[in-house]
Amino acid sequence: MNERQRFILHLDMDHFYTAVEEREHPEIKGKAVIVGSDPKGGKGRGVVSTSNYVARKVGVRSGMPISHAWRLCPEAVYLPPNFPLYIKVSEEIMEIARKYADKFEQWGIDEAFLDVTGKVHGYVEAENLARQIKSEIKEKGGLTVSIGVGPNKLVAKVASDFQKPDGLTVVRDEEVEVFLAPLPVCKLLWVGRKTEAKLKELGINTIGDLANYDATALTEMFGVMGWQMHLLARGIDRSEVEERVGVKSVSHETTFEQDTAHANVILDALNALCLDVQKETEAQNLLFKTVTLKIRFEHFETHTKSKTLPFLTNRLYDLQKTTREQLAPYLMKNRKVKLIGVRVSSLVSMEKQKTLI
DNA sequence: TCTGGGGTCCTAGGACCC
DNA sequence: TCTGGGGTCCTAGGACCC
Numbered sequence: 180m181n182e183r184q185r186f187i188l189h190l191d192m193d194h195f196y197t198a199v200e201e202r203e204h205p206e207i208k209g210k211a212v213i214v215g216s217d218p219k220g221g222k223g224r225g226v227v228s229t230s231n232y233v234a235r236k237v238g239v240r241s242g243m244p245i246s247h248a249w250r251l252c253p254e255a256v257y258l259p260p261n262f263p264l265y266i267k268v269s270e271e272i273m274e275i276a277r278k279y280a281d282k283f284e285q286w287g288i289d290e291a292f293l294d295v296t297g298k299v300h301g302y303v304e305a306e307n308l309a310r311q312i313k314s315e316i317k318e319k320g321g322l323t324v325s326i327g328v329g330p331n332k333l334v335a336k337v338a339s340d341f342q343k344p345d346g347l348t349v350v351r352d353e354e355v356e357v358f359l360a361p362l363p364v365c366k367l368l369w370v371g372r373k374t375e376a377k378l379k380e381l382g383i384n385t386i387g388d389l390a391n392y393d394a395t396a397l398t399e400m401f402g403v404m405g406w407q408m409h410l411l412a413r414g415i416d417r418s419e420v421e422e423r424v425g426v427k428s429v430s431h432e433t434t435f436e437q438d439t440a441h442a443n444v445i446l447d448a449l450n451a452l453c454l455d456v457q458k459e460t461e462a463q464n465l466l467f468k469t470v471t472l473k474i475r476f477e478h479f480e481t482h483t484k485s486k487t488l489p490f491l492t493n494r495l496y497d498l499q500k501t502t503r504e505q506l507a508p509y510l511m512k513n514r515k516v517k518l519i520g521v522r523v524s525s526l527v528s529m530e531k532q533k534t535l536i
Numbered sequence: 537t538c539t540g541g542g543g544t545c546c547t548a549g550g551a552c553c554c
Numbered sequence: 555t556c557t558g559g560g561g562t563c564c565t566a567g568g569a570c571c572c
Contacts, residue, residue: 368571369570369571372569372570373570469564469565471566486564
């Protein structure tokens with residue numbers, strides 16, 4: 180493994196949404212706090228976005244149905260997400276972190292990768308830099324962050340999750356194998372619920388099991404992902420820290436309070452979603468060409484229908500007309516709809532469009 | 537336990553062009 | 555009358571991330 184020596188940091192804000200809420204409302208500090216859908220006395224139908232550590236102690240987790248959270252912890256403070264606030268705080272934190280890096284890559288709202296290879300000589304300096312970042316974020320943002328330091332993005336990412344909250348984990352090149360091997364395979368990036376289940380059938384439970392498995396067999400079973408997974412399990416990741424530029428799609432979706440087969444209810448929701456999407460593309464000066472309708476029926480049966488228009492547009496009329504045509508064949512009296520969504524893609528910025536003409 | 541909302545990337549088949 | 559090979563775009567679905 181003759182890779183160029185790199186020093187990569189991964190920052191992960193601790194229980195970000197609830198941490199921001201605790202900062203804004205000091206009176207809720209020390210209580211169980213859950214940001215997510217309205218629990219409606221245990222009858223709500225959404226999920227938990229984030230729970231703080233008091234709530235986690237009794238088993239409340241991100242992604243869990245809000246009704247389940249209510250049974251575990253009815254006395255918690257339940258708050259709806261305040262995304263504009265979280266985005267604002269995120270921007271403040273990212274600005275602090277960015278200046279420590281040669282290369283910076285934001286990852287979701289509350290994580291980031293930093294390539295600091297040009298800023299440090301060795302892991303001792305990398306660790307000191309991480310401490311500096313943590314204290315500046317705590318001082319200026321009033322928030323704690325967990326940081327992983329390693330020779331590549333994968334190792335840094337797994338390391339940041341190793342000790343939480345307020346953690347700092349450094350994994351040197353020669354420690355990578357020993358660090359990864361005992362961890363459950365689901366801790367590896369890109370190994371989600373489905374892949375974990377398939378791996379379990381092969382007797383693969385830890386990252387070490389995966390690293391020792393035959394790469395050819397994995398490739399036969401999982402295609403390119405199998406090969407990639409085997410490399411990651413051995414701690415090999417050559418991907419670069421890259422600034423992300425521009426979104427590739429814009430979408431909005433909504434779940435009905437109750438599953439419905441009423442065409443007027445569904446069409447009203449569709450129009451509202453089109454308006455949201457159109458406003459957002461307009462605000463970002465984007466034109467779109469591909470329109471995708473998403474529809475989910477009872478029992479989670481989900482379909483998408485996409486259409487690429489012969490022209491770029493950001494007109495509400497085009498969006499509403501296209502999605503209505505896409506929806507029509509799905510509207511049936513006996514089929515209850517759970518969710519609908521609208522997405523636009525094949526985006527081009529208006530400035531770029533001008534230069535193309 | 538009964539599953540939100542916003543994204544990215546990959547696969548596979550088919551159409552179409554040269 | 556039976557038929558290559560390469561490339562690109564489109565569509566539908568699925569897995570994963572936060």
